[in-house]
Amino acid sequence: MLGYLPVIAQGREPGEVYVRGVGFIRVETWDDGMIFDTVYIRPTSGTTLAGGTRYIFFQDLLRPQVVVSAWGGENLKPDSETNMTTPGQLPSGWELIVLDIGVHIPADISRTDANAILKYGYLEFKLDGSSVRMSGPLTRFASGYGIWGTANVASTSGSVNVGIYQNGLPSIAGKPLLSLPIYITDKRTFRAELVFEEDITLSASDVIIPVTMYLAGLLKAPVQG
Amino acid sequence: MNEVRAVSPREVRTTASVVPGVVYIPGIGPLALEQWVEDVIYDTVTLPTSISAGQTFEFFTNISGKSKWETNMTEAGKLPEGWMMWVVRAGLELLPGTDPDDAFQIVERSALIFKTGVNKVHRHAPTWAWPIGFGMWGDHAVDGTTADNTIVQVGVPSPSAVRNLLLPVRISNRLNFRVEMVFGRSATLSAETPIRFYLYGFISKPVST
Numbered sequence: 143m144l145g146y147l148p149v150i151a152q153g154r155e156p157g158e159v160y161v162r163g164v165g166f167i168r169v170e171t172w173d174d175g176m177i178f179d180t181v182y183i184r185p186t187s188g189t190t191l192a193g194g195t196r197y198i199f200f201q202d203l204l205r206p207q208v209v210v211s212a213w214g215g216e217n218l219k220p221d222s223e224t225n226m227t228t229p230g231q232l233p234s235g236w237e238l239i240v241l242d243i244g245v246h247i248p249a250d251i252s253r254t255d256a257n258a259i260l261k262y263g264y265l266e267f268k269l270d271g272s273s274v275r276m277s278g279p280l281t282r283f284a285s286g287y288g289i290w291g292t293a294n295v296a297s298t299s300g301s302v303n304v305g306i307y308q309n310g311l312p313s314i315a316g317k318p319l320l321s322l323p324i325y326i327t328d329k330r331t332f333r334a335e336l337v338f339e340e341d342i343t344l345s346a347s348d349v350i351i352p353v354t355m356y357l358a359g360l361l362k363a364p365v366q367g
Numbered sequence: 368m369n370e371v372r373a374v375s376p377r378e379v380r381t382t383a384s385v386v387p388g389v390v391y392i393p394g395i396g397p398l399a400l401e402q403w404v405e406d407v408i409y410d411t412v413t414l415p416t417s418i419s420a421g422q423t424f425e426f427f428t429n430i431s432g433k434s435k436w437e438t439n440m441t442e443a444g445k446l447p448e449g450w451m452m453w454v455v456r457a458g459l460e461l462l463p464g465t466d467p468d469d470a471f472q473i474v475e476r477s478a479l480i481f482k483t484g485v486n487k488v489h490r491h492a493p494t495w496a497w498p499i500g501f502g503m504w505g506d507h508a509v510d511g512t513t514a515d516n517t518i519v520q521v522g523v524p525s526p527s528a529v530r531n532l533l534l535p536v537r538i539s540n541r542l543n544f545r546v547e548m549v550f551g552r553s554a555t556l557s558a559e560t561p562i563r564f565y566l567y568g569f570i571s572k573p574v575s576t
Contacts, residue, residue: 222549
């Protein structure tokens with residue numbers, strides 16, 4: 143029966159909606175938004191990523207130096223890799239009603255890397271330091287987004303020989319919203335830990351794979367500028 | 368001019384399904400079918416072959432000299448006088464013929480930020496999180512050796528594969544709006560590449576005389 147209840151329903155008047163578990167909100171003061179952050183998976187020795195390696199989302203606003211060196215640009219993560227401005231917290235005055243959580247891998251990484259990350263990755267999303275609100279293998283956190291396409295499977299001419307990989311079907315309409323919203327204010331802390339408990343082998347010793355996690359839903363932010 | 372109610376909200380809310388000519392949209396209210404259309408506003412930006420980290424491109428603010436396949440804007444950064452729009456969906460389309468390696472760089476190395484007014488951010492997300500559900504679909508020759516045999520798109524090219532924004536965004540008469548595309552990493556494309564951004568929703572226009 144629960145699945146038949148709409149997460150967002152009609153409000154009492156125009157310009158208002160009812161969010162199940164939260165209450166009535168005004169459309170003009172909230173948006174469909176997301177908070178996202180990127181970590182950079184790379185081998186710890188040779189092509190091996192050592193078992194026990196842990197990556198933390200939403201905690202670090204800086205790129206590792208090895209990424210800066212390889213990709214150029216500034217130390218600070220750019221707008222395409224995060225929209226966090228305060229480690230582990232929303233900016234002052236912001237509120238987020240999380241209705242969707244997903245993890246994105248780049249579509250053009252090697253099959254070896256896609257297999258390893260999606261097979262062995264385990265994720266925990268935590269509130270206020272220790273409260274685990276969601277956990278499981280990485281494939282349980284389907285992205286719903288990403289490049290779709292047909293790959294030229296028999297080509298042998300270098301870059302034309304592409305594969306296209308995603309964490310799930312890149313169709314956000316095919317991904318239900320959470321039935322239990324997660325309400326985050328600027329007073330709460332949050333983080334997610336991606337762990338690889340076993341040694342895994344990546345495609346090259348210098349490969350860097352940006353993996354992005356997002357918390358999407360209803361976002362309330364003071365007007366900027 | 369932007370009157371949206373054919374009857375009172377309370378009346379529509381309670382009788383929405385039986386009031387001819389009126390549709391009640393949650394979060395918006397009643398829309399009179401004679402006054403509102405379901406349509407798109409779109410703009411195309413052509414990316415250069417060399418893009419540096421931090422470089423920004425803008426949709427909807429530069430329409431000079433563009434053809435209808437590129438944009439249907441008639442005024443830079445604004446809807447025409449008297450128009451109003453509720454945006455219920457927004458996203459990017461890669462145009463037919465886009466090289467797959469170029470697509471990967473464009474989509475995986477940038478973010479899109481939808482803004483109104485001076486600097487009100489409505490949605491900031493990586494470009495891969497902006498599907499619109501449009502675009503070319505097809506098959507390819509499996510023994511092909513050229514990029515022409517590969518088709519790529521931001522998400523599955525089916526409108527039903529994309530969900531609406533959880534909350535609509537209102538662009539009122541004369542409100543500035545734009546979508547910024549920011550590259551976090553440099554990109555080197557094989558050719559200049561046009562990409563098209565859509566705002567999809569409900570539009571109220573003055574009756575033409």
